[in-house]
Amino acid sequence: MDFEIRYTPEQEAFRQEVRAWLAEHVPPDINKTPESPEEAERLYQARRALGRALGARGWLFPMAPKEYGGGGMDLDQAIILLEEADRVGISLPPFYDTGGILGSGTILVWGTEEQKRAFLPPIYRGEVRAWQLLSEPSAGSDLANVKTRAVRDGDTYVITGQKIFVGSDHGAEGLFTLTCTDPDRPRHENLSWFWIDGRSPGITIQPMDLWGGSSEGGQQVGRKNIVFFDQVRVPAFNLIGGENNGWRVASTHLELEHGFGFTRVLGTRARRLWQQVYDYCCATIRDGRPLVADPAVRDRLAQIYIRLEIQRLFETRNFWLVSARQPRSYEGAQASYYRKMTGLWLTRAIAEIVGPFAFTNDPEWGAAEGYLELQQRDGVCDVHPGGTADIQKVVMARRIGIGRAEPERAGALA
Ligand SMILES: Cc1cc2nc3c(=O)[nH]c(=O)nc-3n(C[C@H](O)[C@H](O)[C@H](O)COP(=O)(O)OP(=O)(O)OC[C@H]3O[C@@H](n4cnc5c(N)ncnc54)[C@H](O)[C@@H]3O)c2cc1C
Known part of the structure; x- marks a missing residue:
């Protein structure tokens, strides 16, 4: 199995088109941490406006069927869109829309033709989150x-x-x-x-x-x-x-949420975290040398890289299973479990490297401008949503067939 992605000249031309469009349309302060409720509202509305502009081009939900307002694009084009969105620090959609992502996938599987025509276009156009x-x-x-x-x-x-x-x-x-x-x-x-x-x-x-x-x-x-x-x-x-x-309807979006969602295919969040930790270790001088020169820190950094890379490969494998219409079983819950446990493990690994600076987002002291402090909180919190780590193990056991006459079947995705 070859996971490496290569692009044709036509696809590279599409990349340039996307890059130029994003450079023109993504507000430069889109990722600013809001300093007041008013600013939070303004930035949210900017994201929604961007979502509608992306939706008008079919780029908000690139692989969703065209007849319901989606982009109707192939996998390679969609990945190019995701990569370029990630370059400018946004995801698709550029706002919190778990209901839209998981809900639209569920309506596609279980909705009648009339329901698809009524509910899907406003989601794909970015009018409804x-x-x-x-x-x-x-x-x-x-x-x-x-x-x-x-x-x-x-x-x-x-x-x-x-x-x-x-x-x-x-x-x-x-x-x-x-x-x-x-x-x-x-x-x-x-x-x-x-x-x-x-x-x-x-x-x-x-x-x-x-x-x-x-x-x-x-x-x-x-x-x-x-x-x-x-x-x-x-x-x-x-x-x-x-x-x-x-x-049965819920089993579809639970399946997507556990580990078959399209948006995770690039593992961008993991990569960004790795880069933040690595950059911090290169730039921070302790005892007269950069942190990265310390053999114990280098050892930890290598471990972090390996775990995040395994996480990315689980997500990519899952996405391949869905897009190639291969049989699925425990793999969604497996990726979710690994992601959750990696996040938790990382809180300790990062704290060991960074020390107490990992626990504050004070602009003067917080490591990586407070980003690593966010990871300390998220790493613990993310064990729970979308089914806890324990529940992912329960799902895996059922799908493998442990203690059952018949293994549980995976939720329908098409
Ligand atoms: C940050 C965050 C975001 C969330 N977002 C959403 C959202 O958008 N929409 C939504 O609907 N919900 C959301 N949730 C809720 C989330 O899905 C639940 O918190 C989760 O399913 C666990 O349920 P609970 O909190 O009631 O804990 P409980 O179910 O009471 O579990 C308590 C503990 O017991 C363990 N446990 C329970 N049953 C078993 C078992 N059979 N075997 C082994 N261990 C078990 C659990 O792992 C956990 O450690 C979110 C939660 C958080 C923290």
Whole structure:
């Protein structure tokens, strides 16, 4: 298997076109850390405007089908777009949009033709960004235990309940959620999956300030929320995949989230982290010599490089499995588990190299302008979202068939 990517002259010409367009359209301060809520809002709106401009060219969701407003591009073009976006410090989409990325992939698999035509174009054009609303106080790892109720009433469903640890700042035009539609039916056969207008009456968002600073979408999104549904009316048309079939529908985006998502294919976050640590070690003088001259530091740096490279190869392997339509099993959970444990291991490895400077984002003392302090928090926090590290092991065991008559099948991606 050859993972190396090579480009034709036509593809290189496309790269130049993308590079020139991004140079013209990406605001120079897009990655600035906001100093006030007003500035945060301005930068968020700049990202949304950029998203719409990318969407108009089919570059926001480059591989999504053209008939629903996506780019319809091939894999190589999409990778060029990702690489060029990464050069200017953004991802695609350039804002937190886990709901859009995972939700659109799910609607493509489970939606009717009418639902695809209604819900997908606004996502692919960047007009709607979305959050995924799954976890509840009694349904985190045990997601099938969701208690949020959806009750049919004529042409609508009335949804009541609460979701926790969800979303980010600035609200969302779209939400997708998992609800219980029949408490009397067996587990996994009583859930339903909805695509919801995030501005519907009866939705309340209560911010939670957590210590993570997760940087999904190239944007710092330290905030999560509790979202309350108080008799929210949702058209029955927005039920995706049929009533009480929600667990199977959810298995699609869980699969994408665990480790088959397109956006991770380049391993850019890992590479950036490596570069930050390495640059810091080259530039920082301790005991009269650069940190990088210390054999113990060099040893640690080599270990960090190896682990991050293995992580990148897991992601690339997974992406290849999906794009080449190969059989999938435990590989998504495997990549997720490795990513989470690597992040946790890195907190210690980096702290050993950098010392107490790893624990502050004070502009004068914080290593790598505070970026490494962010890693200390994220490395711990990222063990939890999208299924904890323990749960990834549970999924792997089921998929391999440990303790089961038959191995569990992977969620549908097409
Ligand atoms: C930063 C962050 C972002 C998040 N983003 C979202 C989001 O966008 N949308 C969303 O819906 N949710 C989100 N979540 C919620 C996340 O999915 C849950 O926190 C996670 O699934 C764990 O659920 P819990 O917190 O209820 O912990 P619990 O499920 O109560 O687990 C507690 C502990 O028990 C362990 N455990 C539980 N069951 C088992 C088992 N069977 N075997 C072994 N160990 C087990 C867990 O690993 C964990 O260590 C986010 C969470 C965080 C921290």
